[in-house]
Amino acid sequence: MKDTIELYWRCDTVLSPLTACSSTMAAMRPEYEAGAGPGGTVTCPKGPQARVYPTAHHANWPETQQNLADTQSCVQAEKAPTEGGHHKNKISANPQREADRGWRNLATPLQTVGPTVHRKKMSATGEASCSFRSPESVEMDEIMAAMVLTSLSCSPVVQSPPLTDPGPAGSSSSADMECGGGELSDSGSSGYWSWDHGNASPTPSPFVAEVDSSPDEGLHMDLEQGEELNAKKPKSSFRCVYKCLWPSCGKVLTSSVGMKRHIRVLHLGSGSDQSQREEDFYYTKISCEGVDASSAPAPTQQALGQASSSHLSWASCASPPAAELQIPPAPRPRSNSSSGPGPSRPSPLSQSAPSSFWQIHSEHLYQACGPVQAPVAPSSPGCQGWTPTAPVSGNSNTPMVKPRCRSVSVGEQWLQQNRLQPMSASPSRSHCSFRKGRGEAKKCRKVYGVERKDQWCTACRWKKACQRFPD
DNA sequence: GATGCCGGGTA
DNA sequence: TACCCGGCATC
Structure with a gap:
C-alpha cells in the first residue's frame, strides 16, 4: 500500500508538467491519508491494479489503457465536477508547482481532448468494472484516470500546431485542427468548446472562429460573428479559394484560416508569434464566387469534410467581396528567403x-x-x-x-x-x-499646344509625366 | 530649341 | 496634398 502512495507521488513527478495533474494529486493525498489505517497503510480497494495508473508512462502501457478504460466510464459521467472542484481549488496548494504555471493553461483546453480518448476506450470495456468499487475508490480512480488521460493527451504536439500537413480538405484531422488544434486559447476558458459528452461529434461553440481569427480580423468578427452565424445560412455568401504562394507548394484551401495554418505549420515552421502573423504574405485569395448558402455543406460536413470551411463565411465576407482582396496590413520583409508569387499570376499580394x-x-x-x-x-x-x-x-x-x-x-x-x-x-x-x-505618343503639349494649356492634363501642366497620353 | 518630366519647393 | 517650377535628358 505504501507503494501506492509512492507511486502516486511518482506520478506527481512524472506528470509534473501538467499542473492540473499535480494539483489534483495534491488534492488526493489527504484523501489517501485519511483513508490510511493506524499503521499508515492505505486502503486500496482496487488492489494492485490501482497502482497501474501512476505508471502509465511505463512499460505496462496496454494494461494501463485497459484500466483507464475501466475508469473512464465513470470519469466521463462525473467529469465536470471532478475537474471543476479539484483543479481550481487545489492549484495554489502546491507552490512548488508554480514553476509549471505555463502548463496550466493547458488544463482546460486539454480536457477537451479527453472525450475523444474516452470514446475510444469505452467501447472496448464497458462500465461494469466500476460497479463493484466503493465510492471512494471510484472517485479516486476517476481523478487518476482523468489526470492520466489528460497527461496522455497533452503532449506538446497537441499544444503546438501539428507538425504534419493537415492533408487534403476533408480529413478529420484538419477538422480537428480547425477546431483549435494549433491555436488553443490561453485564456483557459472552456467557453470555446462545448463538448456534448453524449454526442459523438464534437461541436465547437461559435466562438471557435474567434480563436482562429487573427487579431485584426477578430476585431471585426467579435462584432459581426454573432449575427453572421445566425444569418449565415439564408444569406448567399462569397466563397473564396486561398492558394499557398509558397514556392512549389500551391496548396489550395477554402479558408484563410486554414491557409494560414497550413503556411504556419508547413512553411513557417514553429508557431512563433512572429510567424503567426506572417502567413498573410504567403497565400492569396485566388477566386471569389457567389455561392448560395443552400449549396454549402452542412455544419458537420464543414467541420469534418471541408477544412476550415466553417470560417469560410466570415473569412470571405468580413472584407468587401472581390473588390477588396485581402491585403497584408504592413508587409514586412523576411530574412527567410522565399520566392515571391509567380510573375504572371494576379494575386492580392500583387495588389x-x-x-x-x-x-x-x-x-x-x-x-x-x-x-x-x-x-x-x-x-x-x-x-x-x-x-x-x-x-x-x-x-x-x-x-x-x-x-x-x-x-x-x-x-x-x-x-x-x-x-x-x-x-x-x-x-x-x-x-x-x-x-x-x-515616345511617339503625343502629349498634351503636342495635342493641344501651348496656347491651349488649360486643356492639358494636370500632369502636363505641372511638368510631370503626362498621364493622359502615356507612352 | 522644343519637349518630357524628375525632383524639389511652396502654400 | 495640390500646385508650381528649375533643371536635366532627349529629340
Missing part, C-alpha cells in the same frame, strides 16, 4: 502595395504611377523589363486603366525586391535612367 492603385483617377494618376513606371520603362535596361502596350486610346475622358498597367504589378515587384533580393535591387535601380526617351 497589396497600392491597393487602389489602378483606380486612381487619371488626373492624378501620375502621382501614383510616377515612381513605378520609371523603372520599367523600355529605355531602362537594368530594370525589370515589361513592354508597355500601345496606348489604348487617346480619349482623355475615359482614362480608367492605363496601358502602362501590366501583369506584374507593383506589389509583386515589391515582394520580389524585398524577399528575393532585398539589397541587390537598389544598385541597378539607382543607375537606371528613369527618364525615358520621348
Whole structure:
C-alpha cells in the first residue's frame, strides 16, 4: 500500500508538467491519508491494479489503457465536477508547482481532448468494472484516470500546431485542427468548446472562429460573428479559394484560416508569434464566387469534410467581396528567403502595395504611377523589363486603366525586391535612367499646344509625366 | 530649341 | 496634398 502512495507521488513527478495533474494529486493525498489505517497503510480497494495508473508512462502501457478504460466510464459521467472542484481549488496548494504555471493553461483546453480518448476506450470495456468499487475508490480512480488521460493527451504536439500537413480538405484531422488544434486559447476558458459528452461529434461553440481569427480580423468578427452565424445560412455568401504562394507548394484551401495554418505549420515552421502573423504574405485569395448558402455543406460536413470551411463565411465576407482582396496590413520583409508569387499570376499580394492603385483617377494618376513606371520603362535596361502596350486610346475622358498597367504589378515587384533580393535591387535601380526617351505618343503639349494649356492634363501642366497620353 | 518630366519647393 | 517650377535628358 505504501507503494501506492509512492507511486502516486511518482506520478506527481512524472506528470509534473501538467499542473492540473499535480494539483489534483495534491488534492488526493489527504484523501489517501485519511483513508490510511493506524499503521499508515492505505486502503486500496482496487488492489494492485490501482497502482497501474501512476505508471502509465511505463512499460505496462496496454494494461494501463485497459484500466483507464475501466475508469473512464465513470470519469466521463462525473467529469465536470471532478475537474471543476479539484483543479481550481487545489492549484495554489502546491507552490512548488508554480514553476509549471505555463502548463496550466493547458488544463482546460486539454480536457477537451479527453472525450475523444474516452470514446475510444469505452467501447472496448464497458462500465461494469466500476460497479463493484466503493465510492471512494471510484472517485479516486476517476481523478487518476482523468489526470492520466489528460497527461496522455497533452503532449506538446497537441499544444503546438501539428507538425504534419493537415492533408487534403476533408480529413478529420484538419477538422480537428480547425477546431483549435494549433491555436488553443490561453485564456483557459472552456467557453470555446462545448463538448456534448453524449454526442459523438464534437461541436465547437461559435466562438471557435474567434480563436482562429487573427487579431485584426477578430476585431471585426467579435462584432459581426454573432449575427453572421445566425444569418449565415439564408444569406448567399462569397466563397473564396486561398492558394499557398509558397514556392512549389500551391496548396489550395477554402479558408484563410486554414491557409494560414497550413503556411504556419508547413512553411513557417514553429508557431512563433512572429510567424503567426506572417502567413498573410504567403497565400492569396485566388477566386471569389457567389455561392448560395443552400449549396454549402452542412455544419458537420464543414467541420469534418471541408477544412476550415466553417470560417469560410466570415473569412470571405468580413472584407468587401472581390473588390477588396485581402491585403497584408504592413508587409514586412523576411530574412527567410522565399520566392515571391509567380510573375504572371494576379494575386492580392500583387495588389497589396497600392491597393487602389489602378483606380486612381487619371488626373492624378501620375502621382501614383510616377515612381513605378520609371523603372520599367523600355529605355531602362537594368530594370525589370515589361513592354508597355500601345496606348489604348487617346480619349482623355475615359482614362480608367492605363496601358502602362501590366501583369506584374507593383506589389509583386515589391515582394520580389524585398524577399528575393532585398539589397541587390537598389544598385541597378539607382543607375537606371528613369527618364525615358520621348515616345511617339503625343502629349498634351503636342495635342493641344501651348496656347491651349488649360486643356492639358494636370500632369502636363505641372511638368510631370503626362498621364493622359502615356507612352 | 522644343519637349518630357524628375525632383524639389511652396502654400 | 495640390500646385508650381528649375533643371536635366532627349529629340
